[in-house]
Amino acid sequence: MMIRCENVHEAVALALERIGRRVFAMSHIGVGSGNRCLNVLAEHAKKGEIDLTVFAALTLDRPKPPEGNQVLASIYERMYGDYTPFHFLEECAGAAASGLPIPDYLTYHSYHYAPGLGRRIPGMQSDYLAVNFRDASECARSRGMNMVVMKASYRDGKFNCGTNVDIMLRAINDVKKQGGAVILLENENMPFSCGNADIPIGCVDYVVRDDEPLFIMPHQPLTVLEHAIGSHVAGIVPDGATLQLGIGQMADAISFWLVRRGRSGLNGYSELISPGFLYMI
Incomplete structure (x- = not known):
């Protein structure tokens, strides 16, 4: 039975009562990552209360403006000030910058690093999982995944995967088959995707309303070289x-330039609809 919780701490506490000490949590890629849940889980792990493994990808961090640039600092604060990053990665970056080993109170597996992450935090590279995107859910299942935490949209009585419809439904079904827990952060800013993107109510255990702004990726103008x-x-x-x-x-x-050169009859193949495709349609 689905339970609506007042906050993330309540949802995580109920989930841990159910699944026990060993937690293998998978989260949504990119903007849909359930970072607020991951941060609470990490707090429990830091206290030694659980053995935590996190399986995620492209876990986005707040960009930092150039030092001393107050104009950009104020813009960045307006754009990213309310966004919640995964604090464990911030701790890892701080440790790497100080020449210290990364924290070991949890294991972070990723199959898609944000640009420069492995170079910025070399100690994380040993936990990188080189799997194809389509195999990510099976990779997590085979390692004992027992929790899914993610942002989701909600419309017309249905929860929806939003920005990541390809592997999360399978992950949710795998977790439920193994008696695990599914925590959704219901977010009104999350897009609602058509097609096979709805999450069955029977697969949802805990829901927290959390309308924090989604991560915004700046769209830079093209350079002369590009x-x-x-x-x-x-x-x-x-x-x-x-x-x-x-x-x-x-x-x-x-x-x-394909449009400028008047190309016609083109076909597209991609895992997502990018701005480039939209421009050509």
Whole structure:
């Protein structure tokens, strides 16, 4: 039976009563990560109350403005001040910067690092899991995953995976089959995705209303170099080609120049709909 909780601490406490000391928690990739739940779990682990493993990807951190730039500092505070990062990663970064080993009160496995994370925190690289995105849920299940924590949208009486519909439904079903716990952070800012993205009510154990702003990724203007590369690539792509485009400045540049060069009959293949694809539609 689903229980609506007053706060994250209550939801985590109820979940721990149910599953015990050993916790293997999987979280949503990117903006949907249940960081507030992960932080409470980490508090329990730091006190020695649980043995915690976290399995996540692209766990986003608040960017830091250039030192001494007050204008950017105020902009960053307005954009990211209410966003909750995973504090364990901040502790790891601080330890690495001081030449100390990273904290060992939990194990953090990731299959998709944020840019530069492995170089910034070398001690984390030994826990990196090199698995394909499609195999991430099976990788977690085989290691004893017994908890899912994530942000979710809620509309018309249905919870929805929002920004990560591909592997989280399978992870939720796997956790429920093993008697684990599913905690959702219901967030009105989370998009509602169509198709096979709804989370069955029977699979949800604990829900906390948490409408913190989602992480905002700044969209930088294209540089002259990126325009040059995009123009060159677009020149060798024929009409009717099938494109695999990801995210980022280079994909945007190529998309822009494909349109400028009047390419037609193009097909797209991607794990997500990026701004570049939207520009070409």
